[in-house]
Amino acid sequence: MRRVVFNQKGGVGKSTIACNLAAISAIDDKKTLVIDLDVQGNTTHYLLGGKITDPDRTIAHFFKESLGVNLFGKSNSQVLASVIHETRWPNLYVIPAHAELEPLQSRLESRYKIYKLREALDQLEGFDHVYLDTPAALNFYSRTALIAAKLCLIPFDCDAFSRDGLYNLLATIAEIKADHNADLTIEGIVVNQFQSRANLPQQLVESLIAEGHPVLDSKISPSVKVRESHSESQPLIHYAPDHKLTEEFLALHLELHSKY
Numbered sequence: 001m002r003r004v005v006f007n008q009k010g011g012v013g014k015s016t017i018a019c020n021l022a023a024i025s026a027i028d029d030k031k032t033l034v035i036d037l038d039v040q041g042n043t044t045h046y047l048l049g050g051k052i053t054d055p056d057r058t059i060a061h062f063f064k065e066s067l068g069v070n071l072f073g074k075s076n077s078q079v080l081a082s083v084i085h086e087t088r089w090p091n092l093y094v095i096p097a098h099a100e101l102e103p104l105q106s107r108l109e110s111r112y113k114i115y116k117l118r119e120a121l122d123q124l125e126g127f128d129h130v131y132l133d134t135p136a137a138l139n140f141y142s143r144t145a146l147i148a149a150k151l152c153l154i155p156f157d158c159d160a161f162s163r164d165g166l167y168n169l170l171a172t173i174a175e176i177k178a179d180h181n182a183d184l185t186i187e188g189i190v191v192n193q194f195q196s197r198a199n200l201p202q203q204l205v206e207s208l209i210a211e212g213h214p215v216l217d218s219k220i221s222p223s224v225k226v227r228e229s230h231s232e233s234q235p236l237i238h239y240a241p242d243h244k245l246t247e248e249f250l251a252l253h254l255e256l257h258s259k260y
Helices: 014-027 042-048 059-065 078-083 101-110 114-121 141-148 161-178 199-210 224-231 244-258
Strands: 002-007 032-036 092-096 131-133 153-158 185-192 213-218
Touching: 002 014, 002 213, 014 032, 014 042, 014 114, 014 131, 014 185, 032 042, 042 092, 042 213, 059 078, 059 101, 059 114, 078 114, 078 141, 092 101, 092 131, 092 224, 101 224, 114 141, 114 244, 131 244, 141 161, 161 185, 161 199, 199 213, 224 244
Parallel strands: 002 131, 002 153, 032 092, 032 131, 153 185, 185 213
Antiparallel strands: none
């Protein structure tokens, strides 16, 4: 199962959601891979405890190799497998991001390498779940993730600007589905930073549901525990297993996987 966590808006919790769901999948005895496609590398830091300085040990190496013609060397999937890192937790692996992704982008776009990640993942064996964390922009890397994935999870924080952006985002996903990836399905909208006692979040969620959008029942509350877990480079299931926020992520994971 390949899932992309995508929103063109920054600060909506993409990395937090991807990493925490992946960590729960790993605890559930599923071999799980997280691919960090955001040049900021927040997912990399969260799961590995720091950024990887050598670009040849990151996803940048995979994309750089895709620009060449390798007649007798490694396949796309072998190159991708070569930059997978083990985390400290069983069953949880990560392909780190690197700053070199930024200068590579224009070359990848001009050479139309948008399908290379999907091709490599189609051939990559051994993983039950793959999570793709995307940058907060509609660029080459977010597009290639949407093309590579089967399911799309949309984080949504409760404000009017996010609602306006959601309509553009849904149109983008529909276009990718029509032009590049007929198998792509919106799995659901995850309401993040949800304050159950405030009127505006309740009204926004109710209006989205009334419009027929696939808002998930499980919602994520605001909590300082998220920043603490980031600082300690430990997903919540390991950092604070009994905390309310961890229970919310467990409920979200169960809701998503009960469908399959």
